[in-house]
Amino acid sequence: MKKTDLNETRIFDEKVMKKFLIHDSAWFRIINFNIPAGKTFPVHSHELEGQLSIQVIEGEGFFLGENGAKIPAKQGEILVCDIIEPHGVEATTDIRILVTIAPPI
Amino acid sequence: MKKTDLNETRIFDEKVMKKFLIHDSAWFRIINFNIPAGKTFPVHSHELEGQLSIQVIEGEGFFLGENGAKIPAKQGEILVCDIIEPHGVEATTDIRILVTIAPPI
Numbered sequence: 001m002k003k004t005d006l007n008e009t010r011i012f013d014e015k016v017m018k019k020f021l022i023h024d025s026a027w028f029r030i031i032n033f034n035i036p037a038g039k040t041f042p043v044h045s046h047e048l049e050g051q052l053s054i055q056v057i058e059g060e061g062f063f064l065g066e067n068g069a070k071i072p073a074k075q076g077e078i079l080v081c082d083i084i085e086p087h088g089v090e091a092t093t094d095i096r097i098l099v100t101i102a103p104p105i
Numbered sequence: 106m107k108k109t110d111l112n113e114t115r116i117f118d119e120k121v122m123k124k125f126l127i128h129d130s131a132w133f134r135i136i137n138f139n140i141p142a143g144k145t146f147p148v149h150s151h152e153l154e155g156q157l158s159i160q161v162i163e164g165e166g167f168f169l170g171e172n173g174a175k176i177p178a179k180q181g182e183i184l185v186c187d188i189i190e191p192h193g194v195e196a197t198t199d200i201r202i203l204v205t206i207a208p209p210i
Contacts, residue, residue, distance in 0.1 A: 001168070001170055001174075001176070001184055001185070001186040001190060001192070002184070002185050002186070003168065003176055003178075003182055003183065003184050004182070004183050004185075005181060005182050005183075006160075006181040006182070006183065007181040007182075022183060023158065023183075023185045025156055025185075027155050027156040027207045027208070028133065028156065028158075028205070028207045030158060030183070030185070050132050051130055051132040051133065053128065053133075053135060053205065055111075055203070057162075057181075063106070063108065065106055069106075071106070071108055073108075076110055076111040076112040076162075077108055077109065077110050077111070077112075078108065078109050078110075078111065078127060078128075078135070079106060079107070079108050080106070080107050080109075080128045080130075080135070081106040081107070085106060087106070098160070100133070100158065100205050100207075102132045102133045102205075102207040102208075103132070103207075
């Protein structure tokens with residue numbers, strides 16, 4: 001058993017996205033990204049099987065998809081998609097997301 | 106891509122734990138449990154490979170382990186353990202947890 005406190009990774013840099021590895025194993029990887037207002041986690045994808053969840057733990061913005069798709073994202077919302085599907089996040093306010101990737105890539 | 110709003114499953118029953126399936130696939134299962142104050146998600150385990158995360162999204166209580174182990178749990182904290190390790194949650198206040206299991210059991 002391993003406990004992590006996400007309150008301790010509530011760190012923003014107004015210029016760049018911050019990344020904190022919460023857990024990594026053969027089963028899944030959990031990462032906390034803190035994206036400052038106005039910045040974007042660019043749309044990307046990987047040619048791999050598997051899925052990921054993107055949970056907004058604070059703030060609001062948009063989940064991004066292919067062909068310019070923008071889905072409103074706010075605290076408490078979770079997006080699940082295939083790793084192969086293009087995905088990203090745009091921060092309207094400072095936004096914190098928790099990403100779980102299975103299997104880890 | 107599939108979006109779910111955890112604000113819509115903020116439903117408590119003061120007598121029993123409520124369970125909401127957020128996502129289920131070959132890669133992982135995501136479940137929101139809402140445990141009313143004073144109640145316990147009993148310690149259990151499964152003879153399977155894999156891991157799970159238990160994230161407190163609201164409230165406080167304890168993560169439970171084997172031999173009566175109690176680890177304080179509050180909003181923003183995440184516990185990761187093997188599926189085979191005994192685990193449970195005790196609610197001090199009304200508590201909401203988000204559990205991700207990979208692979209799904």
